[in-house]
Amino acid sequence: MDTSTNIRSFVESHSLRGLLLVFFTTLFLVRVVQRLLTSILKEDSQTGSNEDDLYKAYKNLGGPRPFPLRLIGNGYLMIYKNDLLRMIVDMPRKYGACYKLTAFNEDIVVLNSPEAAQALMMSPSMGHVRRGRLMERIWPEEIESFILYPGGEKFKNTRKMLSYPFKHKALKEHNHCFHKHSETLTKQLATRFKGGDGVHIDILLDLLKKCTFRISSETLMGVDLDDTEGGEVFCENLDELMKIFALRAYRPWLLIPWIWRLSSEYRKMKEVCDKMEKVTLKVIEKYKEKTNLNQNDLSNTMIEVMFRNGVDEKLIFYEVAVMLGVANETTPLTVEQAMFFLSLHPNHQKLCHEEIDAVYNDPINWKTGVLEFEALKELKQLERCINETLRINPLSIIMRQLETPLRIDEKLVIPEGVSVVMPPYALHHQPQYYPDPEKYDPDRFLPEEVTKRHPFAFVPFSAGQRGCIGMKLAMIELKVMLATILRDFEVKTVDTKEDLKFVIDPTIKPSRPIRFMLKKREN
Numbered sequence: 001m002d003t004s005t006n007i008r009s010f011v012e013s014h015s016l017r018g019l020l021l022v023f024f025t026t027l028f029l030v031r032v033v034q035r036l037l038t039s040i041l042k043e044d045s046q047t048g049s050n051e052d053d054l055y056k057a058y059k060n061l062g063g064p065r066p067f068p069l070r071l072i073g074n075g076y077l078m079i080y081k082n083d084l085l086r087m088i089v090d091m092p093r094k095y096g097a098c099y100k101l102t103a104f105n106e107d108i109v110v111l112n113s114p115e116a117a118q119a120l121m122m123s124p125s126m127g128h129v130r131r132g133r134l135m136e137r138i139w140p141e142e143i144e145s146f147i148l149y150p151g152g153e154k155f156k157n158t159r160k161m162l163s164y165p166f167k168h169k170a171l172k173e174h175n176h177c178f179h180k181h182s183e184t185l186t187k188q189l190a191t192r193f194k195g196g197d198g199v200h201i202d203i204l205l206d207l208l209k210k211c212t213f214r215i216s217s218e219t220l221m222g223v224d225l226d227d228t229e230g231g232e233v234f235c236e237n238l239d240e241l242m243k244i245f246a247l248r249a250y251r252p253w254l255l256i257p258w259i260w261r262l263s264s265e266y267r268k269m270k271e272v273c274d275k276m277e278k279v280t281l282k283v284i285e286k287y288k289e290k291t292n293l294n295q296n297d298l299s300n301t302m303i304e305v306m307f308r309n310g311v312d313e314k315l316i317f318y319e320v321a322v323m324l325g326v327a328n329e330t331t332p333l334t335v336e337q338a339m340f341f342l343s344l345h346p347n348h349q350k351l352c353h354e355e356i357d358a359v360y361n362d363p364i365n366w367k368t369g370v371l372e373f374e375a376l377k378e379l380k381q382l383e384r385c386i387n388e389t390l391r392i393n394p395l396s397i398i399m400r401q402l403e404t405p406l407r408i409d410e411k412l413v414i415p416e417g418v419s420v421v422m423p424p425y426a427l428h429h430q431p432q433y434y435p436d437p438e439k440y441d442p443d444r445f446l447p448e449e450v451t452k453r454h455p456f457a458f459v460p461f462s463a464g465q466r467g468c469i470g471m472k473l474a475m476i477e478l479k480v481m482l483a484t485i486l487r488d489f490e491v492k493t494v495d496t497k498e499d500l501k502f503v504i505d506p507t508i509k510p511s512r513p514i515r516f517m518l519k520k521r522e523n
């Protein structure tokens, strides 16, 4: 008898009601044992009344009812992938600004107020910087990055070392390359789409990714990857790698180490990493040749800084891949969405066009043959549009695992060991901070409006010890890429807001690339 016949005869001989009875009785027993164990452990750990008082507010936090098995808990919510964002916006309205969840055997507190965001991000304690088990489980352990996920000294030293290439001075030195690669992008757009009334374009995101990749690789690695045949290879494989990470979040069985190692995704990851590593090693070789030629020609690139600090070549590869990976998963999506909102709001696009024309046509901004670095500060309307885009879709969710208790306010202290999640998306969509939150309104970022809000009511880049290291680079990339495109084109879209479904994958993005129509501007 084959397996399916066996199953069929079993099901036929036991009524469905009987099966359900067995299932729920087992569940009930598991629950009773869990409760018993929890109370025994509590007694063992001498939970004194002081501690009870300290964590009283934490214990009383509300939250959605978990499934009775702790391993699943509220993790079942992940099956509503398409509605998760709506849920995370609605939950603080139902359960309060801070609420509790359990998933994957973890206690999780979700923070949704500017005050709570500030308490978490600006905590000076090293006990509050580790990204934690939720993220470590998804991130394949084979990719060893000190910047991205551990806490402690390793993180602290790496972060300090890698902060140099992101400083104002280093970025200013690379001013020409932001413009060079953005010009290449607009040339590609112009040759591809030279129709009279504009041409439909549904591969804009690919072109934006290539442009971001070229800018990041030149600013961070000091090598224009267009000069090596490896640039395309690296970029394509990086995309594959990011897809594999996203997959692990929604296929929990891939988080079990032995299943992961036997999976086709694991083999693919190895293949992809090998190809990328070859390109990075070539870049390192090029860098070595360059330093041999002139010891004084040391730009502050990531590779150079790591070399100087004696970091192993393998680790350099991982950190570079992580950095370029994060850049490619964030900046192009923001440019794409900023263009989308400007397409839907021609009045704001017109204001941007006028501002860009004024800045680009002013000879004072062209003393060195390339738009002056400081001239970017004059693009204030564009900056407000970028900020409003990042408010509506702030891309990332912030996660920490507390290694020491975290005080949120006078009442609420979250105990050590608990995971803390801070979704800027939910905060940015609360009407008490942003009235009519779904409305696109860049004027929310006029200086007089900003001063009315709590400074941590807008946190797309997070802040503090673990905030986005690439924030300044990202803002320059965003401004230059958008200004260069808008200088040459009028942007329209064939999609509506209702057409696009935003999902968490692993960053918050539309489930498919947005389709645009570009029309060459007269001047």
Ligand code: HEM
Pocket: 147, 148, 149, 159, 216, 322, 323, 324, 326, 327, 330, 331, 334, 390, 394, 395, 396, 397, 398, 399, 460, 461, 462, 463, 465, 466, 467, 468, 469, 470, 471, 473, 474
């Ligand atoms: C629109 C663009 C971007 C957005 C919205 C963004 C947002 C974020 C956020 C929210 C975090 C998490 C911070 C936390 O956990 O507290 C982060 C971390 C990070 N970002 Fe960005 N980012 C952007 C662009 C970039 C770029 C261009 C780079 C590098 C080239 C970069 C590199 C990183 C790195 C390495 C981390 C981890 C930092 C650490 O753990 O110390 N990001 N980013």
